[in-house]
Amino acid sequence: MDDYFNLDCKRMRDGEFGGATAVGLETRTSSSPPCQYAFGPVFLPFFLLKGLIMSKAGADEGGAGGCGDSAKQLEAKDEKGGTLLSKLPAGPGWTKVSCPCCFSERVEPLVVVKLGGKVGPETKRWLIKMIGAPQKDGGAALLAHPGEDASGDIIVVSAPRCTLLRAAEELGLCKTYRGGDMEAFSYNDRDNFKDSDNMEAFLTLAERQYIVKYELDGLRAQRDLRIPGLPESRMLQKRDNIWQKLSSAGVVVDTFPLHNRKKLKDLGEAWYSGNQLAQPLDSVNDYFGSAVAFYFSFLDFYTWSLLTPAILGLTISYFSGEAQKEMVDSVSGSKVIINDDDSGPMISGHMLQAMFSMIWSTVFMELWKRRSSSLSYRWGTMNLAERFAEPRPNFHGDLGVNPVTGRVEPLFPEWKRDLRMVLVSVPVVGLFLGLVVLGMMCFYWGEAQVKQLHKDWDSLLSQALLYIPSVLHIVYTNMLGNVYRNVAQRLTEYENHREESAFENHLTAKILVFTFFNNFAVLFHIAFFKQDVPLLRKRLASLLIVSQLVNQVTEVVIPFLVDRFISAPHRTESEDDPQEDKFRNQRTLPVFPGLFAEYIELLVQFGYLSLFSCVYPLTAVLLLINNITEIRSDAYKICNLFRKPFSPPVANMGVWQVAFEVLSFVSVISNCWLLLLSPRLQELCREGGLSSTNVLLLAVFGEHVLILIKFIMAALIPDEPDWIRKKREQMEYTSMQALKEQHGLFFSSYQNKWASMVQKFPPPLVN
């Protein structure tokens, strides 16, 4: 015991255990469990008891002065060595771990819980107790720290080893096994997994933070109880979700994961600071989690895949000799109408481009699926067990026994959900799509009316009136979009999905359909109804160039300016602040808005390219240039301009993959149609003596054949590389064998029991 304490003191002199100096006796008892265990189980119950009830004294003492000091000294160390960045010593302030193996000398703050302004200290104490209590007592089995003092408005949360490991098993994460293969992590078998004693190497930062959120979200009242400091009306019923209740009561205002400045700096250097071509995807996965990493991997893969169509597009444009002219036309927006009688080579390029983009989009999607599956193997998310875990907090239903897992949880029948989707969601979404079309029709009608008016009157007033339809349409579209987003959220909530991912996917799908419709309705209208190829080309070019310019400005220039002139001064001044203030400061950053906008930008791009690029061969070149900067600006944005997001482990892009695939099928239809519209082809047909009906029949026939070919190609290219398939089958085989062996063990133990019974009571010898 003395030895340990001496060591402790030595460390304190070195500044590592800075915070401990102010704590006195508390430090000695709480930081020495390893010694305690050397002396047997006498102290154990006392220790466990202490773990359960957060010691008020410790919290009060450790808070105000101690932690501030510790933070300062940590920062100082950080500046020099950079090894112990933003870690708090285990001793003061933190609740005690409830199991001995989880004790570690330093605790890494993972998540900050922001409390409401009017929350009393007794409520905060109760909350800290709940967070720290073991799971069998209805707690989250995490570590909590009250920040500056018991009446402050934040709680810093971390997680002990056992909680992390158990949650990793529950989530179905795969980790490196002895042999080097990835295997589904099993808590009981933890010693055979690489690094399972060092949580910072074993789980990624994103995983650790997500697990904290997962545990907090999973807190449920074990019996009816009153939360101290809250009115009677906020009573918790048995099995109520505590975190939801606290949020709705205004106790918990916010829960967000903390940035790790050191890691973030390293990541930024490898990601967007230099001129490196490859992205540090593994580090992104480590820091931001697999959802973000999948987005950037896809962006990367997509950008490199653009090289081929870009080269083809450049070649076609060069040989048709029209590249420059068109560029000028489209940028200046001049009303030079491109002649209908385009020169021969241009049209053959048109056909080449159409054929190429049909094949390209299929091959691209199939290869991405392969890449995606190897990434999910690499990141250990190929075997997620969300179906078997607890349902998401908002899921409601009658309590019952889950027939699959045998746990008691809310149940909601599948058919009811299906019914709600078919009878409510689909009609409502359809209604909104109808409203978009209605808006567009009104716009065209209004525009025609106003133009007529202007032609008849030709006054200044009528010229001003010319803008009215556009303005009204924009306002209408925006309002509709906002209303729709709310409606989609409600609808998806009403559908009552059990898994978080299912909820996300259904919500995304709803918004996606609408946004897509909004973006492409005009282009489709031009292509299919007006049948005006030159207008389509002009519109596409201007859309591409304008939207990219706007994007570049909003995504690169503005963030850079904001960061340089607004955030940066703010940041330097906080260098000497106590750690808690820094945590609190992270809340001043805006919430990360999610990847929806980023994905939809890519999808719209992909749509321009695969659907309409044959009329404007330079599309791919423009997109390539845009995406190369996009990678960096997105990286910069997520690193510096937002709060760190929670990110659940995911195995693929989810509904986005489907969206891209659907688009690649629609591209066949659109390309066939555009080919048909090409004046050159129509001329050829007239020369060949084919009636327009027969040409149309030929085109329809060709389209069906191409779709068939696409289906066959998609079926023939396997969705996962051979080695992944083998690994997956191996996992299946192992678990099949395990099931049999377990049965066997049951049987053999039964046999053994029987054998020992026989030994004890030998059967009477009858001759």
Place this chain on the structure above:
Amino acid sequence: MDDYFNLDCKRMRDGEFGGATAVGLETRTSSSPPCQYAFGPVFLPFFLLKGLIMSKAGADEGGAGGCGDSAKQLEAKDEKGGTLLSKLPAGPGWTKVSCPCCFSERVEPLVVVKLGGKVGPETKRWLIKMIGAPQKDGGAALLAHPGEDASGDIIVVSAPRCTLLRAAEELGLCKTYRGGDMEAFSYNDRDNFKDSDNMEAFLTLAERQYIVKYELDGLRAQRDLRIPGLPESRMLQKRDNIWQKLSSAGVVVDTFPLHNRKKLKDLGEAWYSGNQLAQPLDSVNDYFGSAVAFYFSFLDFYTWSLLTPAILGLTISYFSGEAQKEMVDSVSGSKVIINDDDSGPMISGHMLQAMFSMIWSTVFMELWKRRSSSLSYRWGTMNLAERFAEPRPNFHGDLGVNPVTGRVEPLFPEWKRDLRMVLVSVPVVGLFLGLVVLGMMCFYWGEAQVKQLHKDWDSLLSQALLYIPSVLHIVYTNMLGNVYRNVAQRLTEYENHREESAFENHLTAKILVFTFFNNFAVLFHIAFFKQDVPLLRKRLASLLIVSQLVNQVTEVVIPFLVDRFISAPHRTESEDDPQEDKFRNQRTLPVFPGLFAEYIELLVQFGYLSLFSCVYPLTAVLLLINNITEIRSDAYKICNLFRKPFSPPVANMGVWQVAFEVLSFVSVISNCWLLLLSPRLQELCREGGLSSTNVLLLAVFGEHVLILIKFIMAALIPDEPDWIRKKREQMEYTSMQALKEQHGLFFSSYQNKWASMVQKFPPPLVN
């Protein structure tokens, strides 16, 4: 020992152990193992030794007279009681079981192996030894009986309990567990499965017989060896497939499962003798296996599903008032051309029928998938482990370690197979399809030429010439079909599939595409190129009626006549023959040709119905009548006119399901097209002032929307009922848990070991 023997003698007096009377000493030692075990392990090695080498004396003695007698007495008993039908007593002739638990007093003959005429007794003895030897010695661990004598040309094979159970585990069969649920069978856990001590209740007859074939097919040489009685050139190399080698050497001519007359009679009575509406599908699965049972289930489901379109078709025909007229027209084949200006209501019926058949075909396929999945649960084939079992005998490749199961077996890389399919199979199949089209074109050209000739000359000779093109075309088509079947077999063999089911599916798919093309090319030609709806209607009606008449004659009338006047007398005369002759007689029946022809008949029917029925509303009625008789005639055929087929357990209809689904998509295209051709619609459009191009565009648009709706419907209707999904998830969850528990057990045993180590070497106490 004396007691047991007395019992034995008593049984013999009762006539049960009839065959044993002629055997003498052999009987006493071999039929009393239970007594041996009561006296300890002294006799065990001797017994095992005897099990390995088939005793020649026993075979010779037990064969000629004994078995003949036994068979006679069994038959006598059979006539009266019907309980012990075609079971042979365990004693004489049979090889000995190698494990004590498998001993049973009567052995059920399952499979007959027919040897070549020139096979010497030493080869037969060696073969019997191989069949009886335990698997660790490279044998099949089955039971063999030499028939009449050692030089006879058959071997009767059965299987002991352990072999059956182990194979059931290897195949991944599901059986009823304690709780009543189906679970993957595990040998070690056998005591918890219902009926696992009574093989005849536990495994179906079809499963038992398939397992015998599976074990025989799996025999591999453990080292280089010479088969006694065969020339040096037939040496077995290590890991050679013995059964294949024996077949190619002419030693084994045939291997076929035996009918069980009693069960067959019961099955027939429940199936086709009475007027019952429902088929005894479970009994069919019991007796013929799941492949056959799935065919009859589908036929059943399909027939009942025909009711709705049949009623609709009748209604439409009745209201259009043309039903009778058309029937007469089409049957008599009169050349009354149906007027283009059909009456109004007929055409609206036409449209109604087209819309209906599009929706009906989707709903039908989706509901069948649900039914199929619940059947496969019921029959315990939902979890087949073919991937993890031994590869099929004809599979070849370099020896290596299977990365999934860790077993040494031939390996063949996936990409090589894909390459072979893409570069060889696809072009060759395409070539043959091209030849079909070429043949059709030549036929049309020839017909036109001959008609012209006849018109010009109009002589008797030219009239005879009129038939030449048709005759030539039929000859050409038949020849091509035969050549193609061989080529398809070779191609699939060349593709080198690992699993039997994959082989079957690829072979079926190849023949299927060709047959389908052959059947529908003419109709498609009429519909899409000639665009002649009346001709299509006439052709369809005559095809339906002629093909059904031909089918009924070949499938009902001829079999009935053959059975009554040719087979039946033959059968009665063999009533008093020895059992072995009866076994041999089953070989005189033709080999069951497989279900290909039956399925293709259904598929062609389904094609007529879903693709073209809108032009001939009575299609469904005709099909319904046909199928109701078809069920009975097919059942009669498979029960009485063929050898019993081996049937591997299958989980669904395999490639046939895909074929039906593809057809249901093609039906959308075809129906839209036929709607477009309908003169009424064209008239309406002319009245409405729409140009033909615009009508076509509308039709194409409608087609795309309908296909989209079909996709959405197929996606929305779940492929398996809710309760099956839950069961499946439960199985997945259990096996996931088992994997974790196993790891845990490994860990805890490691801990235990460590604890005992600590106990043995307590750490020195240092104060």
